[in-house]
Amino acid sequence: MSVAEPGDHDHLREYEESLTGFAEALQDLHIHCDAPTFREIETRAKAASRVTLSVSAISEALNGKRLPSIDFTLELVKQLAGDDPKLLQEWRQRWRLVKLRQRKAIPQLRAKKRSVIETRTLAPPDIENLRTQELQYHQKAELLREKVARLRAEAETTESLVNEAKAEAQRIIKAAKAEALDMRTKADAELIKVREHAAELLYAADEALRRSQTTSGEASPAARLGRCATLRVVLVGPPGAGKGVQAAFLAKYLGVPHASLGDMLRSNIVQGTRLGRTAKKLIEKGQLIPDEVVLAMTEDRLRQHDAQRGFLLDGAPRNVGQAVAMDEFITLDAVLDVEIPEEETFQRLTGRRVCRHDSSHVFHVVYNPAKSYDTCDLCCGMLYLREDDSEGVIRSRLDVYYSDTRPIIDHYRASGLVTTIHGLGKVHEVTERAMEALAGAIA
């Protein structure tokens, strides 16, 4: 539907431009002549001339809608600016120029007119098509609206579900907190009972010591040991000999700290020291702590203020190499060798039952049985046999003890430091034995 052919396009544009210029000149003249209303001009012309200047025609001429006739143009100029022959001649000339351009553009104007008509005749099917499209869009829009409504409803449902879940979670947390508090209260009560029991045991042990002191006539082992300037003692013994328990009691009676390798490891790991970090990595890999780490931790511990007078070292040294290296930084007063038969090690360790809830809840099927066979008296957790306490593991622990640790006894015996006691019997009986042995060795 091209309006302009190549080459004759300019005629139409030139005509349209000249028409616009013509209309603008008329507007200028109108404004220059005090811009009378079109109605006024129409009335004036009606009275003075046979040429009709209608309001709509004046509007069309001033807006450049079409080129008015020469008579119309001259009459309009006359009505605006008065009967000035020179001005009228100018406008006649101006009109002719526009008219000339209009003539040249006639083929294009015709084509344009045709195309407008074609567009109009083509319109109905297009409109039909558009109507169909519009209808389709409406339908689509309707579907989308429904979808949005559906999604919104779903979102609301989801939100209410989430809210319900949140409320439920809060209820559960609240209940769990209450339960935990209850359990803690109960555990605290149990702990008090255990402490009271421990205090009773200690009292009994104290009593026994006092009795041994008064009956022996001479100064008691405790008194003799109390006069010693230093009490640097290493405890040695097979697994299950009760070194830890004895060390704890002896520490209390002798006023020197119980330095256990287990505690050193734990405190170094908790404090995140360089040694602790190294040890932690190795433990996590299931590897053995190397001698230099054991020695460094031990040296650190024994240099602490509370260990200046003495200590009860338990868990180190573990082999002759460590013992020799330790001689470099510490002079010992005694090595307490706690002996028990192998069967006893097995009976003691395989009889141990540990609580799944708390590994500090330890029972023994013979020495400290739980009230119910497999339930913890303290927290009702399940009791079980630790992997470490299974017969196979105990066998290999014993083998390591005899091959690696036992030889340190010979190393220390050479310096006359070793004193051996039997680890069998009640705890306080063994403690009394140990005190006697140490007093004999040191004091």
Ligand SMILES: [Zn+2]
């Ligand atoms: Zn428990």
